[in-house]
């Protein structure tokens with residue numbers, strides 16, 4: 001009998017339905033890098049703030065130099081000098097003022113003639129005319145005072161932070177960094193920092209110990225997404241112990257993610273502890289890897305409802321499910337728009353099935369993406385070698401070389417940590 005399974009999109013909607021964007025806080029620009037604006041920002045001051053010279057040269061009246069040529073230069077006395085930051089004096093008729101790039105344009109002047117077109121002397125001989133306005137940057141020509149400089153939802157990278165500084169906004173309203181708690185579960189798991197030969201605390205046997213790799217992966221992925229991460233694990237297969245850890249984690253976080261213990265086994269602790277919590281959902285999603293999933297909320301002592309996303313324990317499934325379901329939840333907590341979908345051209349044919357399949361894949365020299373050879377379903381090695389996960393849609397058709405498919409980039413997520 002065919003099993004009822006929800007689609008990836010339905011499960012993502014179910015996860016996002018548990019999320020409320022965090023209330024905004026006011027922070028300085030120094031603290032704002034990489035974060036998401038909670039409200040539109042209007043310019044407190046115009047950019048440029050005043051009409052200023054775009055070249056080093058002479059401020060003049062365009063009409064007075066209109067006849068200038070190299071054969072018959074126009075000669076004007078130089079009545080002053082103005083540099084960036086200087087107070088400005090009006091330009092008398094029939095005269096020029098030496099002016100430096102960035103200096104305010106003297107009232108009366110409407111043209112800056114670059115030094116290269118002049119003798120550079122006093123009196124100055126100007127060899128070339130130009131229309132009024134040339135080499136002058138007008139007040140507000142980039143951003144007018146009061147104009148919206150950045151919209152709510154904008155992510156604050158280097159250029160956006162510079163713009164906020166320029167428009168006179170030393171602080172901005174942002175969503176706080178989301179806090180995420182990562183809880184790995186499984187009696188077989190040992191903290192890799194403690195070595196692999198240890199018998200896991202509470203283990204049924206010393207044989208079969210497995211290093212907890214999900215915590216390392218998910219903590220890094222959440223950190224790269226801008227979240228503040230706390231890790232609580234590995235937790236053994238005891239529902240009471242798990243509930244205690246979950247309750248403690250929920251008190252000081254905005255989102256809990258668990259791994260393991262949600263399929264059909266005798267020791268599936270997460271499911272046992274949460275399946276009768278009101279509103280909690282467990283079930284299969286039509287995706288491979290990552291079929292068993294769950295989501296719901298728990299309530300803290302101060303009546304906050306904290307979303308809990310329960311991911312499968314198998315490491316490849318845990319990471320890919322995190323990218324599909326938890327990253328969008330973190331973005332929604334931070335008030336950001338969904339991450340734009342990435343697409344790529346297939347470098348090899350791929351057979352689609354009746355469910356979404358994620359394949360570790362690599363780009364070739366032409367920028368086309370192909371599944372890595374030797375895919376065995378749950379290879380952490382292949383995942384570590386992959387540039388991207390290829391998202392094969394549940395269409396059942398044969399995708400041809402050259403078809404455009406969705407991908408989830410892997411390497412690029414961590415580029416910025418590389419220096």
Ligand SMILES: Nc1nc2c(c(=O)[nH]1)N[C@H]1C(S)=C(S)[C@@H](COP(=O)(O)OP(=O)(O)OC[C@H]3O[C@@H](n4cnc5c(N)ncnc54)[C@H](O)[C@@H]3O)O[C@H]1N2
Nearest residue numbers: 184210211212213214260261262263264291312313314317
């Ligand atoms: N009878 C059924 N069995 C299974 C089903 C099912 O539907 N019916 N689903 C299979 C699928 S698909 C997956 S995926 C797994 C998911 O199971 P759980 O989420 O309950 O995960 P565990 O059983 O706890 O662990 C699975 C596997 O992964 C290893 N693991 C778990 N956590 C970690 C960790 N933090 N670091 C490294 N490795 C971890 C664990 O040792 C197991 O080998 O269930 C299938 N079974």
Ligand code: MOO
Nearest residue numbers: 289290291292317
């Ligand atoms: O859904 Mo699972 O395919 O073994 O990850």
